[in-house]
Each structure stands twice: as structure tokens, then as C-alpha cells.
Amino acid sequence: MSIHINAEVGQIAPTVLLPGDPLRAKHIAETFFTDPVQHNDVRGMLGFTGTYKGKPVSVQGTGMGMPSAGIYIHELINSYGCKTLVRVGTCGSYHEEVHVRDLILAQAASTDSNINNIRFGAKNYAPIADFGLLLRAYQVAQQRGLRSHVGNVMSSDTFYHDDFDQYKIWAEFGVLGVEMEAAQLYTLAAKFGVRALTILTVSDHLITHEETTAEERQVTFNGMIEVALDAALETA
Ligand SMILES: O=P(O)(O)O[C@H]1O[C@H](CO)[C@@H](O)[C@H]1O
Numbered sequence: 278m279s280i281h282i283n284a285e286v287g288q289i290a291p292t293v294l295l296p297g298d299p300l301r302a303k304h305i306a307e308t309f310f311t312d313p314v315q316h317n318d319v320r321g322m323l324g325f326t327g328t329y330k331g332k333p334v335s336v337q338g339t340g341m342g343m344p345s346a347g348i349y350i351h352e353l354i355n356s357y358g359c360k361t362l363v364r365v366g367t368c369g370s371y372h373e374e375v376h377v378r379d380l381i382l383a384q385a386a387s388t389d390s391n392i393n394n395i396r397f398g399a400k401n402y403a404p405i406a407d408f409g410l411l412l413r414a415y416q417v418a419q420q421r422g423l424r425s426h427v428g429n430v431m432s433s434d435t436f437y438h439d440d441f442d443q444y445k446i447w448a449e450f451g452v453l454g455v456e457m458e459a460a461q462l463y464t465l466a467a468k469f470g471v472r473a474l475t476i477l478t479v480s481d482h483l484i485t486h487e488e489t490t491a492e493e494r495q496v497t498f499n500g501m502i503e504v505a506l507d508a509a510l511e512t513a
């Protein structure tokens with residue numbers, strides 16, 4: 278057991294999907310896993326373990342934002358020995374050509390968070406995805422005919438920005454969209470020598486203002502989940 282996860286050691290698989298929303302974790306386990314067993318209920322941050330295509334796999338909600346996600350990522354790696362962590366999240370698009378329901382495979386994650394400034398001081402660290410996972414996820418997405426974009430994302434500490442137009446500077450430098458956890462996932466994966474990838478489904482659009490419903494964010498986006506499961510388990 279760790280402070281925020283009440284699973285027994287050995288109950289969580291080496292490969293873990295990480296949605297922010299704990300109810301998306303439940304949906305993933307019920308939809309894709311064979312014989313899922315709930316391994317965590319601390320703080321309602323649900324986690325489940327089962328098998329997919331005969332291989333053990335877990336899913337663990339992380340909550341929203343890097344302070345919350347960092348707790349679960351740290352404990353999964355250091356208390357449960359998890360080796361492959363794939364975030365399956367939602368994001369806002371910064372570009373006309375990146376449409377709602379498209380996938381973004383986060384090759385790297387920029388951030389406005391102070392967490393890495395605390396670690397690195399005035400030096401800038403570039404948090405990046407595991408290349409093998411990224412490559413396989415891109416291939417699987419292509420095979421499935423899913424519209425997908427590979428590139429830099431913005432991991433923000435803020436969902437509601439005081440200055441809405443601040444996104445434009447990131448868009449100008451090629452950042453594809455905004456979410457709230459990938460930079461911390463990639464940094465912790467590098468620190469502890471495990472593999473990580475973030476796959477995002479575009480849930481809303483900062484330019485066109487098209488958006489998906491809360492229910493869609495909770496229980497759909499199944500293409501993203503299948504890409505994550507296939508890429509993670511085939512390369513493990
Ligand atoms: O859909 P999830 O995985 O929670 O991801 C995105 O959605 C939340 C904000 O609504 C943040 O956690 C952001 O990163």
C-alpha cells in the first residue's frame with residue numbers, strides 16, 4: 278500500500294493507463310479489460326487491474342493537474358514497480374487543422390508550471406515521450422485510420438486563464454494543444470527510468486470553440502484507449 282493507493286504490492290500491472298478522470302478509469306476497465314478488479318478507492322481515485330488480449334494491465338485515475346497526477350505517478354513507479362505509463366487524456370486544440378476528436382500524440386510537453394523550476398532552477402528541462410511507445414502508437418493510430426498529430430503539447434497549471442489569448446504564443450511556436458499533466462509524467466518517468474507516453478483526444482477547440490460533452494469525455498474516445506493499450510502492451 279502507498280499513501281494514496283490501497284492496492285497490495287503485486288496487484289497493479291507493470292503497464293498502466295492514466296486518465297485524469299477516475300470515472301474514465303472505470304469505463305476503460307469495464308469496456309476493455311477481461312476480469313477487471315478494482316485496486317484503488319482512496320479519495321475516490323479509482324484504479325482497476327485486469328487483462329487485455331491476455332496481458333496484465335491496469336488503469337489508474339490521476340485527478341486534474343500536475344500536483345495530483347505526480348502523486349499517483351510517483352507511487353505507481355516507486356511503490357508498485359510500474360514500468361510503462363500511458364496517459365489517456367483530453368485537451369484543447371490551438372490550431373484550426375487539429376480538430377475536435379482528433380488524437381494528439383505528445384512527443385514533448387512544454388509547461389507553465391513551476392514544478393520543474395523548483396527542480397532545475399533557471400535551467401529548462403525538455404520533458405519528452407518514450408520514442409518506442411510514441412512510434413508504435415503512431416503506427417497503430419494510422420492502421421486504425423484515426424486522425425492523429427504528433428508534436429509538442431502545453432501542460433498548464435491553469436484551466437481558466439486570466440488572459441485567454443496567452444495560448445497564441447504557444448501556438449505560434451508549434452504547440453498543438455493544452456492539457457494539464459504530460460510534462461510531469463515525462464519528467465518523473467525520466468527521473469525514475471520508466472517509459473511514458475501521453476495520448477490526448479481533442480475535447481474542445483480554443484479557436485472554433487467547438488467542444489464535446491462531459492459524458493463524451495468520460496465514456497467515449499475509445500479509439501485513443503485501443504491505441505494506448507496496443508502500443509503499450511506490444512512494446513512492453
Ligand atoms: O481528461 P483529462 O485526462 O482529465 O485531461 C484534461 O482534462 C482536465 C481538465 O478538464 C485536465 O486533467 C486536463 O489535462
Ligand SMILES: O=c1cc[nH]c(=O)[nH]1
Nearest residue numbers: 367368369455456457
Ligand atoms: O486542460 C485542458 C483540457 C481540455 N481542454 C482545455 O482547454 N484544457
